[in-house]
Amino acid sequence: MEHVRAFKERIEELIDNRLFIDLRNVLASAEPEDIAWALNELEKEEYIVAYRLLPKGLAADVFVEMEPDAQMNLIATFSDAEVHNMIEGLYTDDAADILEEMPANVVRRLLENASPETRRVLNSLLKYPENSAGSIMMTEYISLQPNMTADEAIEHIRRTAIDSENVYTCYVIKNRRLVGVISIRELLLMDRSALVSTKMLTNVISVGTGEDREAAAALLAHYGFIALPVVDAERRLLGIITVDDAMTVIQEETEEDFAKMAAMTPTDKPYLRTSSFRIWLSRIPWLLLLMVSATFTGMIITGFESALAAQVVLTSFIPMLMDTGGNSGSQASVTVIRGISLGEIEFRDLFRVLWKEFKVSILCGLTLSVATFIKILLVDKLLMHAPITTLVAAVVCATLFMTVVAAKIIGCSLPMLAKKLGFDPAVMASPFITTIVDAVSLLVYFGFAKMLLGV
């Protein structure tokens, strides 16, 4: 993104020197995504000036890519006629996205200035629940009839393409139902007088409006489609999800998973443009919650204070046991969380997953315990002359083994249970697993110490 930064600096320079004609030319030849990125970085007065210089067609494309607060500020400077042109110039999915982010009074002004037809479509799109396939579909697509010839179909596309972003996949409608799909490539390759119905695919893969938007995007990615049709219960075509919107959904959901796995509430702005206060807000509830749960681990230690006082050397292994347990558990949990996200693992695989993690944990536990046993006897005892008996080494290694097994079992099963209960499995990642595994490993540790060392 080096060139986008250079582009932004060039724009700032031109605004500072009030070279507006140069600025207009620079903007006119740039990509809308880059212009929006640069404008989002500027001050309010600056981006309003720059936006005014954009050619009409480009302005709408840039507007779509800007951040909600900037969009709101720009709308405030629009006349009613400009609002009308803007909303009519957008694809319905983009317009609905913008409406969702605006306060009620702005939404009212936008809808009042839209044409009745646009208003009807937008109102219906806004009714679909957030994160549903319906909420990300666009209503502009190419529809053909099965008894059109290839030539007629191409003529039809010529006449209607102006309204559609995606003309590459065409949908064949009969009696208002989706009966087939055909690509423009196929239309060009087939005999000009052959009927669309002879070459269309009739086994159309589609989703319902209520389907989760992440699942819809994953389906599109799985089949490598350029667009995915969205239908109602009667298989009437309501809209399509395009590949670029699906990629955005996948990217957003991935970032949300990363944030949740590191115990943060996802934020929607890029990091460098998010205020410190907002970042604090997204992090502090989780830190407080996890800190409170970590005090239980402290309480376990308090309960065994006399044992620790008798054998102070036991304390020095606590960090190693806790960290290894935490790491073993988060390996299992992250693997399972991603498997669930990608649709590779479902709840009914629970026992297959448990059995696999059990075998892996035995292998890992054995390796780590044997390595630790040798290390304690050779390095700590022989080289460093630490006051460690073989029995203490045995307690540490037995605990390590049990901790790894418990950590992997807990790590793989909690995300699956969370999913089953309707929670987001990503929340069951490292931080929570670590807190639980810490407590387990200490209980095991003191249990073995009591049993074998009699402390």
Next chain:
Amino acid sequence: MEHVRAFKERIEELIDNRLFIDLRNVLASAEPEDIAWALNELEKEEYIVAYRLLPKGLAADVFVEMEPDAQMNLIATFSDAEVHNMIEGLYTDDAADILEEMPANVVRRLLENASPETRRVLNSLLKYPENSAGSIMMTEYISLQPNMTADEAIEHIRRTAIDSENVYTCYVIKNRRLVGVISIRELLLMDRSALVSTKMLTNVISVGTGEDREAAAALLAHYGFIALPVVDAERRLLGIITVDDAMTVIQEETEEDFAKMAAMTPTDKPYLRTSSFRIWLSRIPWLLLLMVSATFTGMIITGFESALAAQVVLTSFIPMLMDTGGNSGSQASVTVIRGISLGEIEFRDLFRVLWKEFKVSILCGLTLSVATFIKILLVDKLLMHAPITTLVAAVVCATLFMTVVAAKIIGCSLPMLAKKLGFDPAVMASPFITTIVDAVSLLVYFGFAKMLLGV
């Protein structure tokens, strides 16, 4: 993916009952991705039988999606003529992908049975480094000349589309150089006798063959393109990267990041089909490495054994301090790692990031310390009558504050330094940060304890 599982069970049932005619019909009407998914789950004998029943065109599409070991087993059953048909039926990027995964003797057999032209193209594709844009491009695309009319261009596409998967974005070539790009939508919308040169975009965004494949995929996603051209130093068009391949790259790189952040070596097979031994191999080196580093934390505790023996209550706060430090650090590191991955954060932003994390850490540190101070005095001391002095509470809270600040500073800077030094920033995630922060927090803890409690 529920329907894919049902599909696989149906196939197994048909094979078990030797109903091969039914099997052929079921397979013929399915999507190649689903067939491959199902075949990958079957035993070797079963998938060889099922593969033989596929219609010719479908067989190549299914072959591409199968796993490398299954591809190798299938090739072993092919005659030379079948190998020829298979390799000629593939797009060049898919064929090159397959060759990269095969052992040398299979590669030789595949290339020997390819046509001289295909062999030449494949040999040149195989020369591009792994993970480069060149390694994922396909050499089949539509090229037009600037002085063609729209009608001539469409006729040209009709004649050449049979060889190209992507006919939607056409590339305009003059004197062997890429001079423009035009969509088939634009060709259909423009005046039939107008020249391509009048409507093509001349500001073509492209990548070089040596560009990182992840960066190329991110560029395509950023602009919402359906294909991205790959050019050499003289701007000669060598191939294109299509949106479905870009999505696959982004998905693979994301999974690699998730794996690395949880201290695992990425595996290329789905979890449920990876053997326990392979999973152990991908996890154990990291667990051993992190365990060794955690022993340093243990050594710090050993060094302060006398202090702990004097004030045993100090031990009970160790888990809380370590966990909170680890969580604070991984929040910062995951945020920065994702920012780097998405191109939002670069090394030259180091001081902006440090300053932001410093402010956030002050806010988080203060909140957590105050909460802990109140909790110790109200809950632990008043309610539970724990033997904790106000001075001990002060030591714990001061340590907590310093730990959070240090954790956030370490967490945000290590990934950036790793990137600068040419390492993968994702490795600097939770596990490593936790290990380092653990040591820091204990040193601070015992430092404050010495100073304030004189232990």
